[in-house]
Amino acid sequence: MIEQKHFDVIIVGGSYSGLSAAMSLGRSLREVLVIDSGLPCNRQTPHSHNFITHDGEKPAVISAKAKVQVDFYDTVQFYNGLVVSAIKTENGFEIKTESGKIFTSRKVLFATGVKDLLPEIDGFKECWGISVLHCPYCHGYEVKKEKMAIISNGEMGFEFAKLISNWTKDLKLCTNGKSTLTLEQTKILKKHNVQIFEEEIDLLEHKNGEIKNIIFKNQGKVAVKAIYARPPFEQHCQLPKDLGCDINEQGLLKVDTMQKTNISGIYASGDCVTQMRSVAIAVSTGSFAGAVINKDLIDEDF
Structure with missing residues (x-):
C-alpha cells in the first residue's frame, strides 16, 4: 500500500525506459513513483537481442531484474495500475489511476510505448x-x-x-x-x-x-x-496528447534533444518517441531523461 501522495516525479510506464529513468532518479535521491499496467509491447517476444550483457535474454527476465535493482533505491516506489487521467496544476501534475488513486508530482515522464495496429490476417x-x-x-x-x-x-x-x-x-x-x-x-x-x-x-x-x-x-x-x-501504430497512452503534447508526422511524441515535450514539466522516452524501437534505445533514452529531470529540479530549487 502506497501512503505517500506527492512525488518529485511520476513515471507513467514501468518497462525498460521507465525503469531506467527511475534508476537515474533514485540514484539522485528523488522521490519517484512508477505506475505500470503490465502490458509491454514485446510481451510475446521470446528473446531480446542487440543489447550488450543481455543479448538473447527473455524480455520479461530483463525487466524483472531491472525492477529488483531499481527497487533497491528506497525513494522509488511502484504502483501496479492504469493511469486514466493527468491534469496540469499550478504546482505540477495530478495523476489518477483506474482504481481511483490520485497522486501528484512536480514532473511527469511518459514512457508508455506504442500500440501496434496489426492487420486482419489470420495468424x-x-x-x-x-x-x-x-x-x-x-x-x-x-x-x-x-x-x-x-x-x-x-x-x-x-x-x-x-x-x-x-x-x-x-x-x-x-x-x-x-x-x-x-x-x-x-x-x-x-x-x-x-x-x-x-x-x-x-x-x-x-x-x-x-x-x-x-x-x-x-x-x-x-x-x-x-x-x-511494419504495421501502423498509435500511442499506447493518449494522455500526453490530452495534455497538449505535440505528436509528429510519424505519430510519435515530439521531444527535443533533452527528452522534453512542448509542455513544461512533461518528458517522454522510449518507444513512444522514436522509430528505433529496441530495448537498448529505450534504456538509453530513459536514463538520459532521468538525469535531465533531476537537473531541471535542481535548477528550479537552487
Missing part, C-alpha cells in the same frame, strides 16, 4: 514478435540466410527490401494486393532477385507462432522462415 497476431518481426537489428541474425518475406508495399516496401537483403538473398516482397512500386523500383528489386507477390494474403500458416507458409487467397503459398512487417 499474424499469433506470430507477431516471434516469427513476424519488425526489426532486423533485433532479430535478423537469428534467421540469417533463411527464406524470408516482407509484407509491405510502395516506398516502404522498396526500402525495407533493400534493408533485409543484407541478411538473406532468398527474399520475397508480398504487397498484399496490387503493387504500388514504381517501375524503377520493381526493376531494381528484380535485379537483386527479390520476388514480388501481389496476391492478397489469406493467412499465415504457423505452429505456436513459428511461421511455416504464407497462404494467398488464390490458394498459392510461399514457405518462409520469417516475415518482416
